[in-house]
Amino acid sequence: MSTSDTAAQGTTVPGAAETSADAAAARPAGDGEMLLEVDGLGKHFPVTAGLLRRQVGAVKAVDGVSFSVRKGETLGLVGESGCGKSTTGRMIMRLLDPSFGTIRFEGQDITSMSQARMRPFRRDLQMIFQDPYSSLNPRKTVGAIVGAPFRLQNIQTENGVKMAVQEILELVGLNPEHYNRYPHEFSGGQRQRIGIARTLALKPKLIVADEPVSALDVSVQAQVVNLLEDLQDELDLTYVVIAHDLSVVRHISDRVAVMYLGKIVEIADRNDLYERPMHPYTNALLSAVPIPDPAERGNRQRIRLQGDVPSPLDPPPACRFHTRCWKAQDICKQVEPPLIELSHGHHAACHFPENTTVSATDEVAKAAVAPGAAPAAETDGEPTD
Ligand code: SF4
Numbered sequence: 001m002s003t004s005d006t007a008a009q010g011t012t013v014p015g016a017a018e019t020s021a022d023a024a025a026a027r028p029a030g031d032g033e034m035l036l037e038v039d040g041l042g043k044h045f046p047v048t049a050g051l052l053r054r055q056v057g058a059v060k061a062v063d064g065v066s067f068s069v070r071k072g073e074t075l076g077l078v079g080e081s082g083c084g085k086s087t088t089g090r091m092i093m094r095l096l097d098p099s100f101g102t103i104r105f106e107g108q109d110i111t112s113m114s115q116a117r118m119r120p121f122r123r124d125l126q127m128i129f130q131d132p133y134s135s136l137n138p139r140k141t142v143g144a145i146v147g148a149p150f151r152l153q154n155i156q157t158e159n160g161v162k163m164a165v166q167e168i169l170e171l172v173g174l175n176p177e178h179y180n181r182y183p184h185e186f187s188g189g190q191r192q193r194i195g196i197a198r199t200l201a202l203k204p205k206l207i208v209a210d211e212p213v214s215a216l217d218v219s220v221q222a223q224v225v226n227l228l229e230d231l232q233d234e235l236d237l238t239y240v241v242i243a244h245d246l247s248v249v250r251h252i253s254d255r256v257a258v259m260y261l262g263k264i265v266e267i268a269d270r271n272d273l274y275e276r277p278m279h280p281y282t283n284a285l286l287s288a289v290p291i292p293d294p295a296e297r298g299n300r301q302r303i304r305l306q307g308d309v310p311s312p313l314d315p316p317p318a319c320r321f322h323t324r325c326w327k328a329q330d331i332c333k334q335v336e337p338p339l340i341e342l343s344h345g346h347h348a349a350c351h352f353p354e355n356t357t358v359s360a361t362d363e364v365a366k367a368a369v370a371p372g373a374a375p376a377a378e379t380d381g382e383p384t385d
Helices: 003-009 016-025 085-092 115-122 142-152 158-171 176-180 188-200 218-235 246-252 270-275 280-287 330-334 360-369 374-378
Strands: 034-049 054-070 074-078 100-105 125-128 206-210 238-243 255-260 263-269 340-343 346-348
Touching (some): 034 085, 054 085, 054 100, 054 263, 074 085, 085 125, 085 238, 115 125, 125 188, 142 158, 142 176, 142 188, 158 188, 255 280, 263 270, 263 280
Parallel strands (some): 074 238, 074 255, 206 238
Antiparallel strands (some): 255 263, 263 346
């Protein structure tokens, strides 16, 4: 069901109750212009059975995520495989239609725009794909691949395309003479540079990079990450970087959002999140990050999570992490903790957060008695699914 469908029917959708408050909570501090605002976004894939293909359930891949990104900022989106981070990225790019929620780009609601109306936005919104081996057409030359966006949008003459492509190739550290070569003639790192060059062709404002270095050798990863940073400075780009590798995300992000089973459980400035994680899940993820220094390695205690990630077909009620959390108590199984600001710019969804003396539950209770506290009062912990 598309967003417009939902709106038309006037139905209540999962996650909707928490959207406005969560969106406000997950807004970045600072004065920069807001570029992307995601509010209560969700994607449920129907599961069908039988000859008549009747719907018997839904995979709740993304279930009401909210965040905003300012111009020039990099937001890292992390979590285990299957947590919904790539689905979120594809919805932002409008490669997938959301089931509910809204996406605003430069203040305009693009959630249910037709492909024709999306066309001008395609210049501004681009995606870097994970696998440089399969994301490039092996039958096309580098010139044809990187020049395709110009041709699709009818922007340049054929001569102009060649010059523009060669300029971009130079910008990403490739030789302009590579114009007539084919992808198989390049290494993995060079192929990812070709993919980045294609993304930059139309001078986008926002790039969603889905695991941009995970398919590359470690030695090449740093080069590509540095290239992304240099290009951001040079071209004033804004990134949403999706990755499971917390070291890469730490290096490249200004803020980091942690996802678990279709929800954002923590979002904060990079240093704050890595030095003072508040959600137990974030803490467990960080405890597994390799430390190069053997002396420091000995001081750290690894948190080993028990069990597997539950199925998004039937996620646990209330706090979705309670089946694996060593701190879980009865309230965690009954009341969903809202994503709420627990210290300046640091939001977490947990009844018993770490590295702080306050909890999401305390903050909600406080907001509920404060004058004009309506938005927080709406998210008083009722389970949303
Ligand atoms: Fe763990 Fe409870 Fe916090 Fe969920 S709400 S992360 S179960 S302590």
